Amino acid sequence: MTAAWIALALAVIAAPLSWLRLSSRAQEWVLPIALAVALVAQWDLACRFTGSVIFPTPHQTWLASLELIESQRLWGDVVASLFRVTGGFFLAAGVGIPLGLVIGWSTRTFRAMNPIIQGLRPISPIAWIPISILWFGIGDGAGIFLIFLSSFFPITVGTTAAVRNISLVYQRSARNFGVRGLALFRCVVLPAALPQIITSLRIALGVAWLVIVAAEMVGMDSGLGYLINDARNAGSRYDLVVATMILIGLIGIVLDFLIRRLERFDEVRWGYVQR
Numbered sequence: 001m002t003a004a005w006i007a008l009a010l011a012v013i014a015a016p017l018s019w020l021r022l023s024s025r026a027q028e029w030v031l032p033i034a035l036a037v038a039l040v041a042q043w044d045l046a047c048r049f050t051g052s053v054i055f056p057t058p059h060q061t062w063l064a065s066l067e068l069i070e071s072q073r074l075w076g077d078v079v080a081s082l083f084r085v086t087g088g089f090f091l092a093a094g095v096g097i098p099l100g101l102v103i104g105w106s107t108r109t110f111r112a113m114n115p116i117i118q119g120l121r122p123i124s125p126i127a128w129i130p131i132s133i134l135w136f137g138i139g140d141g142a143g144i145f146l147i148f149l150s151s152f153f154p155i156t157v158g159t160t161a162a163v164r165n166i167s168l169v170y171q172r173s174a175r176n177f178g179v180r181g182l183a184l185f186r187c188v189v190l191p192a193a194l195p196q197i198i199t200s201l202r203i204a205l206g207v208a209w210l211v212i213v214a215a216e217m218v219g220m221d222s223g224l225g226y227l228i229n230d231a232r233n234a235g236s237r238y239d240l241v242v243a244t245m246i247l248i249g250l251i252g253i254v255l256d257f258l259i260r261r262l263e264r265f266d267e268v269r270w271g272y273v274q275r
Contacts, residue, residue, distance in 0.1 A: 056239035061246065064239035068247070074227070078251070081212055081223040084140055085255075088147025089208050096152045096204075097197060100159025104193070105185065110160070117156060125150040125211045129218055138221055143212055150211040151204040158200020162193035198262050205259055209252050224248055 040058050047057045056064065068074045103110050103117075125146050132142040166189060175184070216225025224244055231240035 054236070054238060056242050060239045061242045064237070064243040065246070068240065068243055077222055077224050077227045078247075080140070081216065081225070082251075084143035084223070085147055085205075085208050085212050087140070088144040088212075089151050089205055091144070092148045092151035092155055092204065092208075093201065095148075096155035097159050100156040100197075101163055101185075101190070101193070103156070104160040104163025105189065110164070114160075117153065121153040121157065126214055126218075129215055132215075143215060143220060143223070146215045147208045147212055151208045154204040154207060155197075155200050158203065159193065159197050162196035162200070163189060165196070166192045198259075201262070202256060202259050205255055206252065209248075209255060213248055 044058050047055060103113055128146060128149055129142075132145045136142040136145055212223065213225040213228070216223035217229045218225075220226055224247065228241050228244050231237040231244065
């Protein structure tokens with residue numbers, strides 16, 4: 001097994017010359033996969049050279065992954081985590097985007113609300129766990145509330161900055177053609193702010209996925225975070241812990257891929273530089 005990983009690592013090191021001949025579309029898939037293979041090879045070699053009996057090897061983690069897949073519990077925990085993240089994230093987007101647009105558009109509103117938002121934003125969502133359990137109990141309500149908090153501030157601040165950083169050239173050009181009031185906001189301000197709003201949504205979704213796993217490890221009785229905590233307590237099954245961590249990362253990649261599909265809309269795509 002070690003020889004196989006060494007061969008894979010050498011193949012990855014020697015591959016860059018051939019990558020230069022690949023199309024950009026092929027490189028988007030080949031380069032991450034090759035890098036992942038190299039990291040797994042280093043992981044296996046590190047475990048074998050250090051002689052660790054606690055931290056699992058890639059093979060042990062793979063067997064633990066199969067064990068998780070065969071169990072009926074895994075899919076329920078995945079659905080529980082995704083349900084909490086989806087509910088809290090869409091609620092935060094539904095509140096944060098309109099509020100950010102208003103704060104960014106109105107100078108008086110910005111002066112009134114920005115200090116409050118900046119004062120609450122640094123408070124870690126994890127610090128709200130005791131209060132969320134007190135208000136909502138152990139269950140989905142507390143998780144959705146924590147995801148709402150963790151997503152609301154990045155979305156609101158990002159939307160506010162997007163509106164306030166719009167070039168005055170856009171607004172002056174529109175006014176020269178008689179576009180004012182709500183029409184100016186709808187036809188000029190909102191489309192110009194959309195690229196940065198999408199970026200804030202991506203950041204907020206990543207934070208939300210991180211927070212829900214941490215929250216489930218402390219104050220919930222289901223979800224992927226709870227699965228990690230339970231595996232650690234059940235005889236220190238660190239192979240299950242690492243397998244669940246990898247699954248969390250893969251789901252995070254899928255969520256980021258889905259949110260990036262919003263960049264393909266014509267109303268958003270113009271704001272991104274084509275490389």
